[in-house]
């Protein structure tokens with residue numbers, strides 16, 4: 001298949017590109033390198049450095065006639081979206097709209113949109129949370145992910161654009177930036193290897209910290225392979241369905257690092273959701289997918305990658 005991966009220089013998108021190429025597909029990457037890195041680019045993929053909002057996006061898709069668009073590109077920082085909602089809207093709202101219009105006009109057969117379960121559900125009573133839960137976005141980032149889903153629904157009904165929505169849980173693994181917001185695994189790995197202490201943010205009534213659904217990037221990549229052939233018209237949670245507190249996560253990473261440093265504790269940051277956990281039963285039916293890598297193993301693999309990268 002001929003596939004465009006937007007955000008293909010980023011942490012997750014670049015590993016989806018690698019897997020699509022390994023499966024024999026022809027792949028192009030569109031990325032503005034705002035957070036993506038050249039070193040992540042697979043040389044076997046054609047690279048176009050371009051912003052989602054650029055008018056030339058339409059011409060590019062019209063020339064290339066991609067069968068599949070896999071849309072990973074996004075402004076990914078939640079605090080940034082709170083501080084600059086209009087700039088988040090540029091990438092995650094208007095940029096997506098530009099890409100959708102180009103996709104419809106150029107005859108794209110399948111649009112895979114990467115949304116965020118952790119963000120769109122917000123704080124829910126029902127844990128683990130199913131796809132049918134009423135979204136409660138707590139940031140412009142979350143609101144714009146939901147807007148993207150809504151546009152996709154409209155473009156599907158109005159123009160017949162076939163699509164799959166993948167709502168990721170908290171993704172971790174090699175290539176994640178410790179400078180990103182959702183990168184607690186990356187942050188702990190880098191700090192522990194450097195012998196620096198880590199902070200666990202917690203609410204008073206949750207002494208072990210927030211609860212999250214951590215899913216390994218290799219599993220995420222497999223869900224993108226599955227979404228090439230299955231799941232049309234579906235919105236699907238992609239996580240593990242297992243909750244882990246920040247303190248449990250810290251212990252696993254410290255063990256993988258061989259570190260005996262004790263963490264310190266701090267108050268929650270504004271907008272920190274207490275509990276986020278996805279019900280992933282639908283992914284099994286809709287995509288034939290389920291997570292395979294358990295968290296301790298994923299932390300070991302991630303730590304190994306940071307060790308090699310930092311020469312530790």
Ligand SMILES: NC(=O)c1ccc[n+]([C@@H]2O[C@H](COP(=O)([O-])OP(=O)(O)OC[C@H]3O[C@@H](n4cnc5c(N)ncnc54)[C@H](O)[C@@H]3O)[C@@H](O)[C@H]2O)c1
Nearest residue numbers: 007010011012032033034035036051052073074116168171
């Ligand atoms: N990391 C997670 O835990 C997580 C969880 C849920 C959803 N997601 C989603 O997965 C996708 C990939 O996230 P990631 O963690 O790999 O982040 P990332 O920052 O590594 O990747 C995002 C990529 O998009 C590119 N980009 C950003 N704005 C762009 C624009 N306007 N035009 C062109 N390219 C642009 C960046 O340069 C970068 O390469 C995003 O859509 C994100 O919202 C990530």
